[in-house]
Amino acid sequence: MALPELIFFGIDWVSFSIDFLEFYALYLAISLSLNLEFGYTGVPNFGKVLFIAGGAALGGILSGQLAARILGIGANEDYIAFSARIINSVNTQIVNDPLLAAGLLAFSLVIAALIGGALGFLASYPAIRLREDYLGMLLLGMAQFFDVVLRVLTQSQPISVPDPFYYWSTQGSGVETLVDMVVMVVFAIAVYFFIEKVVRSPLGRTLRAVRDNEDASAALGKDNAKIRRNVLIVASALAAMAGALYSFYAGSFEYDTWTRFAWTFWPFLIVIIGGAGNDSGVAVGTFFFTLIYKGLQQEQPALQPYIFFNANWLQDLLLAALLLAILFLRPEGIVRERSSYTLRKGTLGTIVRESGVEEGGAGAKGPGFFGRLMSRFRRKSESQPAKETG
Amino acid sequence: MVPEYLISALVYASLFAMMAMGLTLTYMTTKVPNFAYGDFVTLGIYSAYTATKVYGSNPYVGSVIGFGVGAVASAIMYLGVLRPLARRGSSLVSLMIATFGVDIGFVGLIGIYTDYLQYQVRLIDAPQFYALPDFSLGGYAGVVFVAPISVIAVVMAIYLLLTKTRFGVAMRAAVENPPLARVLGINVDFVYTISWMLAGGFAAYAGGLLTLQLPAGTATGSNLIVEIFSSSVLGGLTSIFGAAVGGLVIGASEILITLDLGLGFGYAGAIIIAAIFGLGGALLVRRGTKWGARLVGAIFAILGVWIIVDMVAGFPVDFLSPELVNGFGPNVSPFQQAIPLLIMVITLMVIPRGIFSINVRRLLGREKK
Numbered sequence: 001m002a003l004p005e006l007i008f009f010g011i012d013w014v015s016f017s018i019d020f021l022e023f024y025a026l027y028l029a030i031s032l033s034l035n036l037e038f039g040y041t042g043v044p045n046f047g048k049v050l051f052i053a054g055g056a057a058l059g060g061i062l063s064g065q066l067a068a069r070i071l072g073i074g075a076n077e078d079y080i081a082f083s084a085r086i087i088n089s090v091n092t093q094i095v096n097d098p099l100l101a102a103g104l105l106a107f108s109l110v111i112a113a114l115i116g117g118a119l120g121f122l123a124s125y126p127a128i129r130l131r132e133d134y135l136g137m138l139l140l141g142m143a144q145f146f147d148v149v150l151r152v153l154t155q156s157q158p159i160s161v162p163d164p165f166y167y168w169s170t171q172g173s174g175v176e177t178l179v180d181m182v183v184m185v186v187f188a189i190a191v192y193f194f195i196e197k198v199v200r201s202p203l204g205r206t207l208r209a210v211r212d213n214e215d216a217s218a219a220l221g222k223d224n225a226k227i228r229r230n231v232l233i234v235a236s237a238l239a240a241m242a243g244a245l246y247s248f249y250a251g252s253f254e255y256d257t258w259t260r261f262a263w264t265f266w267p268f269l270i271v272i273i274g275g276a277g278n279d280s281g282v283a284v285g286t287f288f289f290t291l292i293y294k295g296l297q298q299e300q301p302a303l304q305p306y307i308f309f310n311a312n313w314l315q316d317l318l319l320a321a322l323l324l325a326i327l328f329l330r331p332e333g334i335v336r337e338r339s340s341y342t343l344r345k346g347t348l349g350t351i352v353r354e355s356g357v358e359e360g361g362a363g364a365k366g367p368g369f370f371g372r373l374m375s376r377f378r379r380k381s382e383s384q385p386a387k388e389t390g
Numbered sequence: 391m392v393p394e395y396l397i398s399a400l401v402y403a404s405l406f407a408m409m410a411m412g413l414t415l416t417y418m419t420t421k422v423p424n425f426a427y428g429d430f431v432t433l434g435i436y437s438a439y440t441a442t443k444v445y446g447s448n449p450y451v452g453s454v455i456g457f458g459v460g461a462v463a464s465a466i467m468y469l470g471v472l473r474p475l476a477r478r479g480s481s482l483v484s485l486m487i488a489t490f491g492v493d494i495g496f497v498g499l500i501g502i503y504t505d506y507l508q509y510q511v512r513l514i515d516a517p518q519f520y521a522l523p524d525f526s527l528g529g530y531a532g533v534v535f536v537a538p539i540s541v542i543a544v545v546m547a548i549y550l551l552l553t554k555t556r557f558g559v560a561m562r563a564a565v566e567n568p569p570l571a572r573v574l575g576i577n578v579d580f581v582y583t584i585s586w587m588l589a590g591g592f593a594a595y596a597g598g599l600l601t602l603q604l605p606a607g608t609a610t611g612s613n614l615i616v617e618i619f620s621s622s623v624l625g626g627l628t629s630i631f632g633a634a635v636g637g638l639v640i641g642a643s644e645i646l647i648t649l650d651l652g653l654g655f656g657y658a659g660a661i662i663i664a665a666i667f668g669l670g671g672a673l674l675v676r677r678g679t680k681w682g683a684r685l686v687g688a689i690f691a692i693l694g695v696w697i698i699v700d701m702v703a704g705f706p707v708d709f710l711s712p713e714l715v716n717g718f719g720p721n722v723s724p725f726q727q728a729i730p731l732l733i734m735v736i737t738l739m740v741i742p743r744g745i746f747s748i749n750v751r752r753l754l755g756r757e758k759k
Contacts, residue, residue, distance in 0.1 A: 038483065042483060044483045044486055044487075046425070046486070046490065126734075126735045126738040126739045127738050130738060130742055131482075132482055132483055132486075133421075133422065133423045133482060133486065134623070134738060134742070136423060136483075136486050137423050137619045137623065138734065138735070138738065140425065140615065140619070141615070141616040141619055141620065141730075141731055141734060142731065144612075144613065144615060144616050144727070145616060145727050145728060145731050148724055148725065148727060149725070151724070152721075152724050152725070261494060261497075264490075265490060265491070265494050268487055268490065269491075272487065308505065308506060308509050308510055309501065309502045309505035309506060309509070310501065310505055312501075313497075313498045313499075313501035313502045313505065314498065314502075315498075316494050316495070316497055316498035316501070317495055317498035317499065317502075319494065320491045320492065320494040320495030320498065321495065323487070323488075323491035323494075324471060324488060324491050324492070324495075327475060327480065327484060327487070327488055327491075328474070328475070328478075331478070331480060331484065
């Protein structure tokens, strides 16, 4: 069974949309994790590539080695040098063993998350208590150095990654990419709802407080450095998992792929386009960025004969101009950040009825009707002691 | 004859000092770390390359022209991007992202230019080229004299400018307290623009001189950003002379420590390292306020003791100490950026205000807390 083809205007729309959705979901997951750091908490993670590449490299390589060890393949060979051959025979065994495939997928995701979290903690540790600019510089430097580490570790050659979805590649051409895409989309949706859940909780308001006014949040008993650190750990773990999933899609870990352009600059651009501190904005921003990027990729071959330089440079230039244009013309992005979520009208009514307070009975002294109501609600729902609203 | 490694350490140190001074100048004025700063270095590299390969001149002329090119690029960046954004009330993080965007833009422009050199001018080594030809003086390459002399000249010039001229005093005032300086009739914008131009110029000039010592290419400037930031942070980010000292320390230690790690420190060196590990670890264990710090201190102390014990026993276990004495081999050289990064980490954790904030009297115990 092969995927059907649907060709209009010389483009196969089925494979194009699979490609489009894969790219969209990958960058949605990464940008959402960046949005958690930069948009909600104000942590400028200029070393994003470090965490994604760390997850992709170590999640892929370690799960490959584990599979080879379990199956007893290539025990005496240098894994890095002969990864293509070893992984090839691992993949042929995966076809007959769905349990092993599922185990590998879970193992590499867990490993990627652990490594991403550990890297997030270690890379930011020295500067987590300092101002944003120190933290940004440190993370950028760490990412630059990690780039060198990866180059030496992989000896500048592609490292094959075991493919838990290999079964579907025997089911017809293009089926496996479809499965990869569906998994990535499911992951991105899960990340979306996870982050949405976090930022709608009291913790989400704490994050915004850390971003907007450190002194105020410190005065209310919040440990700003600890919150920033934990956010970096969680977001880096998510980014590393996205990287590991991407390495299954790509089939191998190639050192050249992991540039700070594609994995740090683009996510920042996406968050800026869509609107920082706003998940639906990031979803919209990723869509526009994917459109722009895929459009540029589509037009490049047509443009190339007319210019003397590599069209990739023009793409960098255009994306940089786009970023600056948005920063100048609409710094809040396409979708504006909304203020913290409050209760819906219906829920308010229920609380009012249950509490027995007469509607509209705002007293002449003390906090008004709404203030008393909110303080009631805060005391009920938040674990921290409520602050006086009066 | 002075050994080769000392010479390359001297050149490296001088160039980093100059680059770090420029970065610190921009940081002092606008309080934004400039992520596009490495591209000014690359502009200087290609000014030197163009002057030498296209116009048949020499890299020194190219470096001086590069000073102008870097200054203009820097001024455009400041006047065209950062100042208008800051006036719109952009946050610090937004400004950092803007410099990141400018970095990507510069990379694109430099890529277009090198493709032009490669395909139109037919210089096939344009994207990545070997060190350019240098004149020789008394058996040494010319840059060995030019780089340190340039740094000394720049430091002296900045010192005289800041202390002896009206413009320099205005500059200090504009950095310390912009609103008050404005009240006194100082044209703060003009002062900032000049600072940015000097910064871009220093970077590009140092980049031009770099081509005489090392192979260079389109990515060289961006890769050096680790060393430049480390130097500036070590200098405290707000002191030009601190940045010069930071650059000297970073440049020299990167070359010398990498070399020693490769070739081995010998027994005396290993004992010194063990002593540093042991004493530093013990200090951390005693003074550390967190269990994490104490744990790290304990590990360091154990490592220090281990090195000594293993060395005295004649290396029964092949872990760390024989390599320290005899060297890790050439495998360490790709990791040489770990040294500036490590210095930056230590600076941020121990003396975040930079090298000039160390109170020597308190350190010696002459002054109580």
